[in-house]
Amino acid sequence: MTQRFDAIVVGAGQAGPSLAQRLSAAGRKVALIERKLMGGTCVNTGCIPTKAMVASAYVAHTGRRAAEYGVGTGDITVDMAQVWKRTRGISERSRSSVENWVAGMPNVTLLRGHARFESPRTMRVGDELIEADQIFINVGGRAVEPDFPGVKTVPYLTNVGVMDLKELPDHLVIVGGSYIGLEFGQMFRRFGAKVTIVEKGKRLLPREDPDVSEAVVDILQREGIELHLGAECIELQGEEGRICVIAECAEPRMAVHGTHLLLAVGRRPNTDDLGLDSAGVEMDDHGYIVVDDQCRTNVEGIWAMGDCNGRGAFTHTSYNDYEIVAANVLDNELRRITDRIPAYALYIDPPLARIGLTETEALKRGYDVQVGVRPMTRVGRAIERGETLGFMKVIVDAQSERLLGAAILGASGDEAIHCLLDVMYADAPYRTVTHAVHIHPTIAELLPTTLQDLHSVAPQASPAT
Numbered sequence: 001m002t003q004r005f006d007a008i009v010v011g012a013g014q015a016g017p018s019l020a021q022r023l024s025a026a027g028r029k030v031a032l033i034e035r036k037l038m039g040g041t042c043v044n045t046g047c048i049p050t051k052a053m054v055a056s057a058y059v060a061h062t063g064r065r066a067a068e069y070g071v072g073t074g075d076i077t078v079d080m081a082q083v084w085k086r087t088r089g090i091s092e093r094s095r096s097s098v099e100n101w102v103a104g105m106p107n108v109t110l111l112r113g114h115a116r117f118e119s120p121r122t123m124r125v126g127d128e129l130i131e132a133d134q135i136f137i138n139v140g141g142r143a144v145e146p147d148f149p150g151v152k153t154v155p156y157l158t159n160v161g162v163m164d165l166k167e168l169p170d171h172l173v174i175v176g177g178s179y180i181g182l183e184f185g186q187m188f189r190r191f192g193a194k195v196t197i198v199e200k201g202k203r204l205l206p207r208e209d210p211d212v213s214e215a216v217v218d219i220l221q222r223e224g225i226e227l228h229l230g231a232e233c234i235e236l237q238g239e240e241g242r243i244c245v246i247a248e249c250a251e252p253r254m255a256v257h258g259t260h261l262l263l264a265v266g267r268r269p270n271t272d273d274l275g276l277d278s279a280g281v282e283m284d285d286h287g288y289i290v291v292d293d294q295c296r297t298n299v300e301g302i303w304a305m306g307d308c309n310g311r312g313a314f315t316h317t318s319y320n321d322y323e324i325v326a327a328n329v330l331d332n333e334l335r336r337i338t339d340r341i342p343a344y345a346l347y348i349d350p351p352l353a354r355i356g357l358t359e360t361e362a363l364k365r366g367y368d369v370q371v372g373v374r375p376m377t378r379v380g381r382a383i384e385r386g387e388t389l390g391f392m393k394v395i396v397d398a399q400s401e402r403l404l405g406a407a408i409l410g411a412s413g414d415e416a417i418h419c420l421l422d423v424m425y426a427d428a429p430y431r432t433v434t435h436a437v438h439i440h441p442t443i444a445e446l447l448p449t450t451l452q453d454l455h456s457v458a459p460q461a462s463p464a465t
């Protein structure tokens, strides 16, 4: 017999539980379906555990520098089992709180299992058939497992397995030099492993301005991380404990031998086994569910939120998709994905925080670009903390006097950047910031000064991509 609900929410990641709660508060009878761990990627194998590990790595790194600050320590050692235990504890507490939250939601039935469409209004979860007029998909994604020659013969880790290592690898080789590759690369180096990162791009982080890429390379190399760029033709050989990553096409030819291999070459959506064909829901060539500005799919009554719609790849974008859907469906308030200003942080140390356009993008779009740059060596708080790597950079449109974007690669940049982001959301002139009096001594204190020191950038001086 088919069980009837008002709404089905598939996936308990960043959007699903919040939407289930709003629907339930509006008196709807809701089925929330989760096939694995409540809280999804961020809570279990993503942001939360990685940032907990980054925190351990930061302590190890700062401990090694303790004498600079006049603090004595013994030799710094890292107990990976304790790093793992702390990380898992933080992640598990977060998962429990999602579980308890959902368990306390009136009108919400949690079904554990894999959901698959049987028709546009019906889904199967194990032996149960359920139906609803509104279905909200929040199925997230997983690591791409690339078809490199030799990949089937070589043991490798993804973001899931690498977090479960309870012993330090001697030499971790990482393929992919973006968020996951760089965050894990720096943390394992700080834990004491030799780390090599192999990236197919000719420069690291090609979506960022070249000055940002160069500074990130400098930060990583200072810590002894080996980088190989332009490695487009990866081949794998070896066995447990003796792995070889080869790129004949790299110049010079590259062959790196390591003990462990992490593949961090991107994510793919969990849409291949969702029965979307049976519902007639359109996907793009990469399997992302095609949605409009309100997260609606091509099938009336079906929405897709979070990583699986390809319109964002972060926890905050998934959560914002929930807010957009809730506003449109329940509050009769028009909210749109395109109202969102790009914002993200790469959690190496110091972090790279980014909002809006890069300088390169702003020039390409024909803005009358002005840029202000301040090295962290000229930020008092960074000097006092002994963390002076990186710089802050603001990008302004001289015509409208609006902020177009910013990058802060520097201590606490991930926090400080929000005072610029909020001014962008307010659509206020950048002078709002230059006239603001910030607290001394903070990292954000120097943002008004950086904005008072703008210079024009001609299109021909556009940084090479």
Ligand SMILES: Cc1cc2nc3c(=O)[nH]c(=O)nc-3n(C[C@H](O)[C@H](O)[C@H](O)COP(=O)(O)OP(=O)(O)OC[C@H]3O[C@@H](n4cnc5c(N)ncnc54)[C@H](O)[C@@H]3O)c2cc1C
Binding pocket: 010, 011, 012, 013, 014, 015, 016, 033, 034, 035, 036, 037, 038, 039, 040, 041, 042, 043, 045, 046, 047, 048, 050, 051, 113, 114, 115, 116, 138, 139, 140, 141, 159, 180, 270, 273, 274, 305, 306, 307, 308, 312, 313, 314, 315, 316, 317, 318, 347
């Ligand atoms: C290592 C790593 C670090 C990250 N760090 C950050 C960070 O610092 N900041 C940041 O903003 N983002 C970060 N991210 C990205 C962030 O984790 C994701 O963008 C976010 O979790 C996406 O949320 P979601 O709700 O779209 O999907 P998910 O959190 O992936 O949730 C989807 C849920 O759906 C379930 N599911 C899938 N298919 C089905 C089905 N058929 N039936 C039932 N259930 C199903 C899954 O089990 C999962 O629980 C990181 C990601 C990784 C991998």
Ligand SMILES: NC(=O)c1ccc[n+]([C@@H]2O[C@H](COP(=O)([O-])OP(=O)(O)OC[C@H]3O[C@@H](n4cnc5c(N)ncnc54)[C@H](O)[C@@H]3O)[C@@H](O)[C@H]2O)c1
Binding pocket: 146, 175, 176, 177, 178, 179, 180, 181, 183, 198, 199, 200, 201, 205, 231, 232, 233, 234, 264, 265, 266, 267, 313, 314, 344, 345, 346, 347
């Ligand atoms: N701080 C954060 O917000 C954070 C942290 C971790 C992960 N994430 C999310 O997780 C997602 C996945 O991260 P990711 O780093 O795996 O993917 P990504 O898509 O950001 O980067 C993949 C990298 O692998 C490289 N690559 C791809 N194919 C390759 C090949 N054949 N050989 C060598 N290099 C190759 C790419 O050039 C790129 O640099 C991101 O989209 C991000 O949104 C976010």
